[in-house]
Amino acid sequence: MIADAAPADEALVRSLGSDHVVPRGASFASAVRELVPDGVDALADAAVQRDEVVDAVRDGRVFFDLRGCRSNEVRGIEFVQVMVFSEYRSFDKLEQLRHTVESATLTPRIGGAAADCAGGGSARAVGGRGPPGRCVLTC
Missing domain, CATH: 3.40.50.720 (NAD(P)-binding Rossmann-like Domain)
Incomplete structure (x- = not known):
């Protein structure tokens, strides 16, 4: 690859x-x-x-x-x-994904986290730029 x-x-x-x-x-x-x-x-x-x-x-x-x-x-x-x-409605696949993360079979790569449901704080939390990985908003 x-x-x-x-x-x-x-x-x-x-x-x-x-x-x-x-x-x-x-x-x-x-x-x-x-x-x-x-x-x-x-x-x-x-x-x-x-x-x-x-x-x-x-x-x-x-x-x-x-x-x-x-x-x-x-x-x-x-x-x-x-x-x-x-695949948005493939809840069985999302459930399987959740289990693989919870069992540590799969480790997600998260670039940052912000407790801001409106999203404005997410850019500030990562310095206004896109981090490697994904930013996760927690509500």
Whole structure:
């Protein structure tokens, strides 16, 4: 697996199982192509960087878009939308997730916590920037 990461997160990304870590940004596709000259068979994009990263995908393979980007076919690449909201009512899956967290089988990565249901304090709690991980609001 190849992943991108900011320099400060590289060790974490490696610890999560990535075989290779390349820098984030405009050079992502070329860095991937240095590792896999023909391109990768699949790419999952959760950061809406389609135009910047699609060149990392081998012709005729698949691009998974986790934010719902609609795209025309490029170089025979199949674009697949993966939409989280289709699972919003999957309470059995959420319950299973809760059990794996409570049993410490899965450890969630939480960037910060704020007791502010209105949400205004959450940005202040993390210094006004998005932390790695997710901010959890507690009410």
